[in-house]
Amino acid sequence: MKTLILAALAATTLGGAAIAQEVRLGTEGAYAPWNFMGDDGEVDGFEIELGNELCERAGLSCTWVVNEWDTIIPNLVAGNYDAIIAGMSITDERMQTIDFSDNYYPPDPSKFAQAAGADINYDDLSGIRIGVQGATIQAAYAEQNFGENNTILSYETADQSVADLSAGNVDVVLADGGYLAPIVDGSGGALEFAGPDVMIGGGVGIGLRKDDDEIEAKFNEAIASMKADGSLNELITEWFDPPNTFPEE
């Protein structure tokens, strides 16, 4: 892991002058273990290591930009960074505005987390307060499927929705399984998974502007090479428990 970061740093400093193309990567920094602010005050997480490795393989010189989630797509389009690596699921709706690279994380079921022992009928949700992060696939899904009979609270960050769940202000949180699993694990039995898994989204990919075909091709190539040599699955296994790896080819 250390060597990966060092290598990426070297690429940033050495290659910056002439050879490597400058690319800014936008992330949120509030979505552990995908991306978060590490104890050293820098962005850290699965996607940070992945992004640095991808940039190295693609011969790009990358820097990270932290951006709030709710404006992360507009600011990509406005050109404040060149790529979104922020646990963003590939959806048709987002594809109308931006392009995605091939997925670097396989489709992952979304899950409901609730306070342990809460009595909620998931076959027919009604009168329930559902917390989601705004502008996510889960927010859209909850709005569509449960919006009529339930109250949907949308938060700026996923962490805020979990804070409100822990504090009992919402009954359930609907979010990516890979995000919720360590939280439920680490809650000391206060939170639990319940109800059915929900399959939404086509995996997680890098968000790119529609006309940046060159960068897209480079990232796709790098992702393919990481899939082929197994290093992507390794990285997923390192950061996620249970790991949601790509099937071996």
Added chain:
Amino acid sequence: MDFLAPILSDIQTLAVPSLFNIYFAFASIPVGFLFAIGMALGKNSKNPVIAHLSAGYIYAFRGSPLFIQLFMFYSIMLALNLPLWKPLGWSWLVLHPLFLGPLILTLNTTAYSAEIFYGALQAIPRGEVEAARAFGMTRYQQFRTVVWPNMIRLAWPAYTNEVVFLFHATALIYFTLPVIDEQKDLMNKAGELFERDYNVFLHFSVAALYYLTISLVIFFVFGQIYKYLMRHMDSGQPRRLRFKPNYLR
């Protein structure tokens, strides 16, 4: 008339969201007004404990940004949810933005208005109060017949400004509190429209138009009230009242 169509459509879209801003202002102004008078009298009190507490309250809330107050009170109320609001069965109300928003606005406007009323109290002509006392009036009678009418007339122009600023401050609520279902205010909706087509000039201008118009209505209504308050004064005469505080908020 082609260019008018998007403007009209925006005016239509933002009509309902503007009601949320109006509601926030309406829900906090009357209560804040009453509290502020109490707080101003408190700061003016001869009892040093009451005077210091009131002055401290006013200082803290005028000395810090509403933006921070909103964040802070939401997270404090949330932390109190499990130990307090849940057992009382109040959490549906206490944590609802439509309640908590006006509550924090009230705390905020109480401080600003109290400072205005306190300034006006200081500016009341000594002679009138002494005359009332010499007349053998009780403290309550003095307040009703001399202090109150003087204070309200002196403070009214500055208080009008405060009400307009309070209305503007409602724009901050949904930047800080969770959004429930489709309950969105002007800023929120304008931001959403902007994220669709990046037309910052159109959407933000129409939102600004709403704020401007409603501000003008407030100025007009409060101006009429001022005329009523000053009906005994000869309009040809220069104003005897002189209290003109410089604080704008």
Added chain:
Amino acid sequence: MLEWLTAALGDDVGFWVEYLTNGKHLAFYASFRFTILAGILGAAFGLVFGLGGATLRRSGFAPLRWLGMGYINVVRGVPDVLFFLFFPLAFEQAVEWIIALNACSAEVREAATRWPPCAEANWFLGTTEYLLLASVSLGLVYGAFAANVINGAMNAVPRGQLEAARAYGMSRFQVLWGIQIRQMWVYALPGLSNVWMLLFKATSLLSLLQIADIVLWADRLGAPNFIARVGLVHGDWRWRYYLVLFIFYILVTWLSEKFFKMLMRRAGRGILAEAG
């Protein structure tokens, strides 16, 4: 590094000292510079726009006067947060539009469905650019308030002084800048001090412009964490961090008050007694 402290105060204190000085907290402390810088730069811009606005407002040429009045009243009639968000976005788009006139071909501009019309016209905005734009934004908003204060203060300068200057043969412009603006400070200071406090409180909005400021760090540090690998596992601590910010702003207000009191004492020497 902190062993001696731990030895002196016990493990508990040592742990907290270490926690509060980890990189994440240092980044939080360092981010206060954005707030302070935006405040100071914003005040400088605000003073410039305030003087400009007041000068326009007092212009003998009607259209300029209307422009000044329009600026003062429209900006004050709109929430600061709206203008604060609007101006940087609008400025960015305007700059990109100008670049696009040269950088993108006419056909591309006509056919464009996205903004900016071609990639070459894109203007990158990083923290530095946003901080500058935010400061100008704050300056524009509170410049309108300052213009109003300055305009009022100019009216308070005794007529006699201006007439004396005119009698000496000074031009209108010379009277304005040489006499009136020099003399008005003492009357404007109380109002300007108030505008400064408003402006500084508005620096709490920086995170809305993608600046990793104190509010963003307070949220990130206070958010509950359940994963040991990410850092200390703790519940929702946000209110503690917001409380720190709450106190920080009150402290700045207190310091500003002291500063302006001193300034007023100095500026008022020999003038206020007469004006009183």
